[in-house]
Amino acid sequence: MAEAAVRKRGRGGGGAARRAARNTVSFETARYIERNIPNFEILNEEALEVIETNAETVLEEIGVNFVSNPGALERWRAVGAEIEGERVRIPRGLARELCKTAPSRITQLARNPERTVEIGGKSLVLAPVYGPPFVRDMAGGRRYATMDDFQNFVRLGYMSKWLHHSGGTVCEPTDVAVNKRHLDMLLAHMTLSDKPFMGSVTEPSRAQDSVDMCEILFGKDFVQENTVMTSLININSPMTFDEVMIGALEVYAANNQACIVSPFIVGGAMAPVSVAGTLTQVYAEVLTGIAYSQLVRPGAPVIFGAFVTSIDMNSGAPTFGTPEASQILYGAGQLARRLGLPYRSGGGLCGSKLPDAQAAYETAHTHNAALLGGVNFMLHSCGWLEGGLVSSFEKFVMDADQLGVLHQLARGVSVDTNGQAMDAIREVGPGGHYLGCAHTQANFKDAFWRSDLLDYKPFETWSEEGARDTQALASQRVKQLLADYQKPAMDPAIEEALHAYVRDKKASMPDAFV
């Protein structure tokens, strides 16, 4: 497997962690995907130009709001935008011009250098679910998420072969004060995993804490010179940039850390009910956010984000894995590539309350669209349930297994001599079979992707083993993975410094739940 080249971690790796102990168990992680297949382009040139032109009209004539952020208004005024209250109207072409200093490809370093990822071009980096306040598993049902749950999701992510990234808020640890939980979350990502991770965005000061903790983990100069976090900046659609998210973006951009600038849209509520109208708004919003990041620091690493779903007009509920969502995903990818920017979208999105067939249909639609639509950073790749209200333990391992499908599909089709297999066809001939031929013997181990979870057994064996469905198989796998988990090696001095930072910071302020 070329693209899915499996690398054992031999050393602690990554800055200070190089000096770490070497006596821990290794878990295989595939390299991030470099696609060897084309992108699927749903929009033709005319449609792309209509959307781009309309988005410039939106920025010029309607404008966007930067809320409670005089510094942002000043930055915009200085480059020629028209300011009226908190409304910013951007002359045609200016936002696109500002975006030109943003890099087309981002290297996000992990403390284990073998887990470092490239975001951009033909790459696809897979990160887990982000944000749910609830968790679910077969034994415990649906309940508020805790820090214990959070840590277990980080452990599962660390052990998931096809997952490249540890993510951010894999669930909301509701048993820790809101003003302190980001510290515990970062500590978990930094110590329980060695994959790259995301920073806090719920307050500019928490973004600064994220930078400070990274300086402990990687070294101060290292952080200023390299990107070690990719954080999620949601735009409050339609066309509103609030001071919390933009404050966090300002911290990250100033520190050379990557931001995903991403509208969060339920189509029909926060954007028009049409695909082209929604794409126009998405494009206008992302152009603005990315242009602004370049005003803060030209060259700051940013990702064109699109998280768009549609609404069920009967119930008002958001829906996921729908055809309109796929169309928007495909179209936004084309717009991002025309700007030369990395692209974030996709995920194992679904509206189902259980990790059942509905969940899997909807997830697979989004997984496929994200692969073919050129996504470079896929958040919510695994574990997402119930419209993002729930992080599901079973669905985490089910989806994480499915990510292997994307790796294999992305390899494309080899037509080298071995791939052509003419010797095999000659050897076997009409009416023969290929099981024992030389070509099969030489290739069978790597020829076909194989699930580590799904059931391929004959009916009789499967019945004897309890006739389990996918959820039941996943439940067993979750237990096994958590039982097998061992922490990756880490320099004890760094680990202690991180713990001390968290301890001191927590002691410095009373608990707050806003």
Added chain:
Amino acid sequence: MAEAAVRKRGRGGGGAARRAARNTVSFETARYIERNIPNFEILNEEALEVIETNAETVLEEIGVNFVSNPGALERWRAVGAEIEGERVRIPRGLARELCKTAPSRITQLARNPERTVEIGGKSLVLAPVYGPPFVRDMAGGRRYATMDDFQNFVRLGYMSKWLHHSGGTVCEPTDVAVNKRHLDMLLAHMTLSDKPFMGSVTEPSRAQDSVDMCEILFGKDFVQENTVMTSLININSPMTFDEVMIGALEVYAANNQACIVSPFIVGGAMAPVSVAGTLTQVYAEVLTGIAYSQLVRPGAPVIFGAFVTSIDMNSGAPTFGTPEASQILYGAGQLARRLGLPYRSGGGLCGSKLPDAQAAYETAHTHNAALLGGVNFMLHSCGWLEGGLVSSFEKFVMDADQLGVLHQLARGVSVDTNGQAMDAIREVGPGGHYLGCAHTQANFKDAFWRSDLLDYKPFETWSEEGARDTQALASQRVKQLLADYQKPAMDPAIEEALHAYVRDKKASMPDAFV
């Protein structure tokens, strides 16, 4: 919904059926899909040429076997092939040249003309599962299929909005003698549904029965001048054309009825373990079968078929919905289009024993690949379970609902003035919401595809209603549909003539179970 234009049947329609009673309930059926999106092309020009060249080498140097069929050998000899025993070696270029008389698009007429389908170009016609000896439902579990089951699947197919075709052997009615069951199956398709259907291929004489019954249903001249059946001719891979299947093809081609010429391949057993090698063999086999159909009757309607899955090298079990299967589906579509032929592949394929998440992941992978890969005729679109051993009642309605996703995705993205939605963006502005704006009011009914089965309700409502998973929702839907079923109108004289044909034919021979 343009492509999914829903048509109520107002009249009996179709030849003699025009005179039929008009007092039955109508069920909506969407028009077959005409894609307004591009195809996904996984192979580049170089790869396509390598595969095409190698396939010609296979035909010229290795050849294929036509078993127990002296007439076929004679036809091949007459056009310049080299015959050695049952082996046929075809000079480079000959098979492709012979394929040129095959039409690029087939109109298959239904007895209700509103259900007539076009197979070729950008079309996609959806047909149900074909072939399983077992059925499964939640109440009864897994059991041998009976004629009652068969009739119920035909009824469900008739009532499925997104299904265009009634199919063929929707399950094997094992309680009817093998030499007579095709008569009951055809009678069910002809009388319980008014959608197009498939003929029998298990004996040349049964293909002739299929033609004879169509002549009763449509009229004798009408059948000779029009295509009213699309039947499945499997090639016994590697490179073996047996007398039963080819005998059926000869009957259908001579009568101007369409055949799908389709290798049935479990990669690693019946073809090489590589994608390019398998595509080479598929192409060589289909070229041969289609060329032969044109020797029987130049201009006979034929479809380039590819049913390819891979083997689990651990257990030897066939696997479905795998990335290699998708790669082959995409590649074979490109090869078919370069020949200018309609293409059959895809389906709701899966290996799972239950209609659970595994079934849905695997099914969705194949559904998506079939839509984007340019399939014109998708067999096994709904109801397939357990590697094709089982027709599942629940999965039939689950998959049939999912086919709506493909209709909506195929519509593509409109950038007309309404699609651009600039008025809506102006009306709402930064910080507003779109739920009440004029554009939303004007478009919300048709804007988003909506499942008739999946659960979009909030957690609390769903819990109060029994916390049902997709299988449980589907079970309820199966019961409801079968309770609501009413036969489509039909000329009583024709219906009696069909019954009489079946009665007489059955009485003319003893039961046989081979």
